[in-house]
Amino acid sequence: MANAIFVLNGPNLNLLGTREPEVYGTETLEDLHARCDRKAHALGFVVDFRQSNTEGELVNWIQEARTDASGLIVNAGAFTHTSIAMLDALLACPVPIVEVHLSNIFTREPFRHRSYISQAAKGVICGFGGLGYELAIEALVAAISRAKAG
Template identity: 85%
Template sequence: MAKPIYVLNGPNLNLLGSREPEVYGKGTLDDLRQRCERKAKALGLKVDFRQSNHEGELVAWIQEARTDAAGLIVNAGAFTHTSIAMLDALLACPVPAVEVHLSNIFTREPFRHRSYISKAAEGVICGFGALGYELAIEALAATISPGKAG
């Protein structure tokens, strides 16, 4: 069986739908998971969708992806702006990664303008809400299986 795309979500994304819906939208994390699964299925792929509020767990999942995933989509939440540990794990991971953010981090508070993990990403998608995850799946599909992107 083909390896899945890991979709890793960081702190507070479990609160989607209730936390600042004017910034992050009204959809829940489960709604986001379902969108990702539908998009991946349409492209002949599978996703392994996860969320953690713990930096170490996210790092362990990135390390796991070294052998068990075809690609990574990472929304590190606030760890985007603080986690050298996640950057180091991503740099050590040979599979392609896309950084995703629901909001446009460059139109928000200045501390959000810096991403530590971008250096390890093939690309960054921000500001398109849940659609950004679907775009990331398409980008990875094109990267890992040329001709599969929609």
């Protein structure tokens, strides 16, 4: 898919809007998808937006992004703090990657302060709710443009 940005969402993000709205806000995953579609379209890109509660499926999608995406945005949910398999897949992915989180993981429980996947990302955006996805798209498009320029 030309100019495609994969946006991958991990476990429990399908519950957005009802799961701990005081932490994650009231936007649903569908609302975030619409935000991403609008922002990407305005910048000349299309979004392939996906969610899974299964680590292996997320790894497969990261591997798919190697050839089918111009860039990758990942909100790995709880896998952020546990998944070496996702880190390994991301490290093998040659496209720019941005990590995003709805909440500020550094103001939460100490176990959330450690991200395995940050090592593979160009940058991390956290704490801005749904706006973080739009900021991630802007940052990713800038990174893709720099990479194309050479």
